[in-house]
Amino acid sequence: MISLLTRAVLMSTPILLGATAEVFAERAGMMIIAIEGIFLIGAWGGFVGVYLTQSYLLGFLLAGVLGVLAAMLYGYITIYLKQHQIVTGIAINILIAGLIAFFHRVIFGIPLLPLTIEPLKTLPIPLLSKIPAIGQILFNQNILTYLAFIGAPLGFFILFRTSTGLIIRSTGENPVSVDVAGLKVERIRFTVTAIAGFVGAIAGSFYSVAFLGMFSNTIIGGRGWIAFAICFLGNWNPLGALIGALIFGLAEAIAIYMQSSGGTFLPNELFIALPYILTIVLTISRKNFNVPAKLGIPYQKEN
Amino acid sequence: MNPKIKDLIITTFLSILFGMILSGLLLLFLDKNPITAFGKLFSFLFRDGYTFADIFVKATPLIFTALAFAFTFKASLFNIGAQGQFYMGAVAALSVSHLLGGIIPGPVALIIIFLSSLLAGGVWGALVGFVKAKFNANDFLVSMMSVYIALAFMNYLLRTVLIESKHEYPQSDPILKDVFLPIFVNGTRLHTGFLMAVVIAVLCWIFLYKTTYGYRIRVVGMNPIAAKFAGIEAGRIYILAFLISGGLAGLAGFTEVNGVQHMLVQDFNTTIGAEGIGIAILANANPIGIIFGAILFGALKVGGSILGQTSGIPSSIIELMEGFVMLFVILSYYVRRKLELRREILKLKSEAEV
Numbered sequence: 001m002i003s004l005l006t007r008a009v010l011m012s013t014p015i016l017l018g019a020t021a022e023v024f025a026e027r028a029g030m031m032i033i034a035i036e037g038i039f040l041i042g043a044w045g046g047f048v049g050v051y052l053t054q055s056y057l058l059g060f061l062l063a064g065v066l067g068v069l070a071a072m073l074y075g076y077i078t079i080y081l082k083q084h085q086i087v088t089g090i091a092i093n094i095l096i097a098g099l100i101a102f103f104h105r106v107i108f109g110i111p112l113l114p115l116t117i118e119p120l121k122t123l124p125i126p127l128l129s130k131i132p133a134i135g136q137i138l139f140n141q142n143i144l145t146y147l148a149f150i151g152a153p154l155g156f157f158i159l160f161r162t163s164t165g166l167i168i169r170s171t172g173e174n175p176v177s178v179d180v181a182g183l184k185v186e187r188i189r190f191t192v193t194a195i196a197g198f199v200g201a202i203a204g205s206f207y208s209v210a211f212l213g214m215f216s217n218t219i220i221g222g223r224g225w226i227a228f229a230i231c232f233l234g235n236w237n238p239l240g241a242l243i244g245a246l247i248f249g250l251a252e253a254i255a256i257y258m259q260s261s262g263g264t265f266l267p268n269e270l271f272i273a274l275p276y277i278l279t280i281v282l283t284i285s286r287k288n289f290n291v292p293a294k295l296g297i298p299y300q301k302e303n
Numbered sequence: 304m305n306p307k308i309k310d311l312i313i314t315t316f317l318s319i320l321f322g323m324i325l326s327g328l329l330l331l332f333l334d335k336n337p338i339t340a341f342g343k344l345f346s347f348l349f350r351d352g353y354t355f356a357d358i359f360v361k362a363t364p365l366i367f368t369a370l371a372f373a374f375t376f377k378a379s380l381f382n383i384g385a386q387g388q389f390y391m392g393a394v395a396a397l398s399v400s401h402l403l404g405g406i407i408p409g410p411v412a413l414i415i416i417f418l419s420s421l422l423a424g425g426v427w428g429a430l431v432g433f434v435k436a437k438f439n440a441n442d443f444l445v446s447m448m449s450v451y452i453a454l455a456f457m458n459y460l461l462r463t464v465l466i467e468s469k470h471e472y473p474q475s476d477p478i479l480k481d482v483f484l485p486i487f488v489n490g491t492r493l494h495t496g497f498l499m500a501v502v503i504a505v506l507c508w509i510f511l512y513k514t515t516y517g518y519r520i521r522v523v524g525m526n527p528i529a530a531k532f533a534g535i536e537a538g539r540i541y542i543l544a545f546l547i548s549g550g551l552a553g554l555a556g557f558t559e560v561n562g563v564q565h566m567l568v569q570d571f572n573t574t575i576g577a578e579g580i581g582i583a584i585l586a587n588a589n590p591i592g593i594i595f596g597a598i599l600f601g602a603l604k605v606g607g608s609i610l611g612q613t614s615g616i617p618s619s620i621i622e623l624m625e626g627f628v629m630l631f632v633i634l635s636y637y638v639r640r641k642l643e644l645r646r647e648i649l650k651l652k653s654e655a656e657v
Contacts, residue, residue: 077630081637086381086443088633090580095626101619106332225447232441267463273455276448283445284438 004253005137009145010211011256012249014039016148017203018227019234019241020155021196026236027159028192029172029294033089034074036224037096038197039204040217041066044100046205047215048107050117056209063205064198070096071197075190082298101217119213120144142210144202148245151199155238168192172292175299185299203227222276229279235290244282251275310642314635315585319599322628326620335616343614344606354605356491360563362594362601364389364555364572366500368579369597370507371428371552373588375442377511378544379524384431384446385552386576387453388424392553394457395423396560397465397475397567404479412482413561420557421550427453428549429542436538442545450576461569475567484562496558501594503554508590520544552576574622581629600625 018035025032032038045066049059074092078085108115120142129139159165167188170178175185204224208215226248234240255271327337349355368385375382382388399419403412431449434440461473468476484494511517523530523540530537559572582600586592607621 077633077637081634083633083636087584090383090577091584091626091629091633094577094581094622095630098619098622098624098626102329102617102623103332105617105619222447222451225444229444229448232444267459269455269459269462273452276451276455279448280434280440280445280452283440284434 002133002136004257005250006140007253007256008246008250009137009149010141010249011252012245013141013145013148013210014203014206014223015227015230015248016152016242016245017144017206018200018224019230019245020148020152020238021199021203022228022231023234023236023238023241024155024159024168025192025196026231026295027172027292028168028189029175029292029297029299030075030078030189030193030196031085031089031296032071032074032193032196032200032228033086034070034092034096035089035200035228036220036222037089037093038067038070038200039207039220039224039227040093040100041070041096042201042204043206043208043219044104044215045201047117047208048104050209051115056120059209060202060205063201063209067197067199067201067204068194069197071193071200072190074197075193079186079189079193079298082300085296097217104215104217114214116214117209120210144206144210148203149242152238152242159238169292172294175294179299179301185301189299200224200227226275226279229283233279233282236292237290247282248275248278251278306646307639307643310639311587314639315632318585318631318635319628321631322624322626325627326624329623330616330620333616335614340610340614340616344610347609347613348602348606352488353491354609356488356493357605358598358601359497360492360494360601361604362597363494363497363500363558363562364575365578365582365597365600366504366593367551367555367558368575369582369586369593370504370579370590371548372580372583373586373590373593374507374511374520374548374551375544376583376588377524378520378540379527380432380435380541380544381443382428382431382446382545382548382552383443383576383580384428384449384453385548385555385579386573387446387450388428388549388552389555389559389572389575390450390453390457391427391549392420392424392556393560393567394460394465394556395419395553396557397478400478400482400561401476404482409481413484416482416561417554417557420553422553424553424556425546425550428552429546431549432542432545435545436541442541446545457567458569461567465567473569477566478561482561483565484558492563494558494562496562499554500558500597503551504590504594507551511590516543552579578625581625584629585632 018039022032022035042063045063046059049062050056053059070092074088077083077088122140122142125139129135131139159168167178167183171185171188178185178188204220207219207223212219230241230244230248234244251274255274258271259268323341327341330337330340347354348358368389371382371385371388396416396419399416403415427449431442431446434445435442458473461475465475467474484496486492486494487498511521519530519535520540522533523535523537527537555575560567564571578600582593582596586596603621603624608618610616610620611618
């Protein structure tokens with residue numbers, strides 16, 4: 001039970017990071033449809049960085065930089081050229097998948113054995129990690145998990161209790177007022193998108209650097225979309241995202257547990273599909289949404 | 304020629320060209336000469352009838368998945384779950400082929416198999432439209448998730464009831480010869496599914512642009528509020544659009560199982576959903592344009608994979624080209640808008656002078 005919950009908190013990490021990034025962007029009016037690609041480029045960048053330099057810090061940095069570049073390309077086309085966010089996002093996701101497969105080959109050729117790195121170790125917090133049960137579940141995790149679970153409440157604070165947060169939310173709700181106040185709507189959206197790209201890529205690097213210690217083209221397998229979904233389900237609130245991410249972490253932990261233990265009367269595939277089924281069920285069952293008014297709509301300045 | 308159509312043709316052509324040039328330049332990272340590589344790619348395509356015909360074999364399922372995306376796109380809906388509807392169609396095609404093969408005459412069986420793929424993909428797609436209409440669920444999200452569920456479902460069946468008689472690999476037994484889609488160019492793999500795809504694309508165009516239902520779908524897409532005032536029930540249109548869209552993607556399963564693979568294997572055609580979206584965007588969601596877009600992507604796939612086998616150039620170059628082409632096509636939307644605005648301004652100016 002304790003190991004299951006520990007796993008649940010672990011697996012919710014990337015979803016929470018990604019969903020928090022998505023919440024910020026969507027509050028500013030930007031759906032980051034490219035998030036699946038950003039997760040993937042982060043997973044790849046993190047792996048390559050750690051493999052080549054043996055430094056986790058440089059790995060995360062490479063992941064983050066690539067994520068920012070991808071998000072900036074997405075932001076430029078959707079914000080400044082005002083193209084459709086969903087269409088652009090899908091195109092960028094396909095492009096990123098191709099780029100990564102290609103450059104993986106350029107850098108590593110065709111390796112005989114699968115390339116691996118040492119997965120990120122857990123970082124037990126002194127004293128707190130000694131608390132029975134809770135210590136193991138909450139305070140004996142890796143650094144990304146701590147960042148994700150501190151980041152969500154911090155994100156809530158920034159978004160709803162600071163003037164920066166007010167500006168971000170106004171950009172998504174009523175961009176005209178932001179413009180009248182003398183701020184540049186496009187610049188705010190672009191900046192938030194770039195930062196979301198950084199965080200999203202770090203989230204993606206979790207799978208290669210902290211969890212599996214390897215990279216494959218299918219490593220993300222729709223987890224970026226799940227983070228995207230959690231942003232909706234969490235009602236565009238980082239704390240809502242936290243609850244959503246934990247539910248998904250639990251679903252994924254159960255799936256992993258069931259697959260490894262075997263011998264259940266239910267098919268494995270059901271557990272593999274569980275997180276996706278859960279997303280649909282939750283999407284249907286949520287009634288009151290707090291959709292940012294100008295979500296997905298490019299800002300057109302009136303003359 | 305209408306200047307708008309002229310812009311469309313020129314900018315689309317340039318997008319394809321730029322996409323290829325940019326991905327060609329990346330070949331320099333592998334110390335390969337892009338010009339010789341592309342020269343080879345084209346010469347491979349025409350080296351024999353079999354290879355050339357394969358372009359159309361590869362284009363066939365892409366026409367269906369692209370039509371699937373285009374159909375919902377016209378209603379401002381997003382079916383990005385064509386991959387899953389394709390799996391459902393493939394499972395139905397295989398199961399019914401096993402059930403009817405050798406029992407009833409081939410042509411009759413093929414018609415029933417066709418209908419069951421259409422239905423399987425259609426129902427799986429219509430579920431997305433249903434939750435959109437009934438619960439106002441996000442169609443983009445739900446259709447995306449439905450892919451992974453369909454994949455898990457297919458893998459489960461391949462491991463259990465559909466597994467081959469030897470029980471070794473997660474793949475099915477081959478289907479009987481009399482339920483193969485007939486080959487229409489001897490000595491190649493080109494099957495009648497391609498002709499079917501072209502005919503259905505034309506039918507889609509007629510449906511969308513020449514019938515009342517098609518008109519309603521487009522009105523809901525262009526202006527949902529106006530549609531409401533005109534008494535068009537958006538919910539019904541959602542379900543209808545997703546039903547047809549899913550059915551079209553399901554047909555890709557039919558042509559792949561009965562036309563090409565003649566069995567069901569794990570992990571086959573994993574990219575046709577995404578490529579279909581790319582083609583639909585390239586063709587501006589026009590069903591006739593989709594036929595040409597799919598043939599282009601088919602040619603890239605055939606040429607690219609031979610290039611990979613013979614010249615040590617990774618076949619991921621195909622995805623790269625597809626990605627860059629899509630990106631430039633989106634940029635061309637922007638350029639076209641600018642050109643149109645400029646034309647309008649010039650027109651207004653000349654009118655003012657008169």
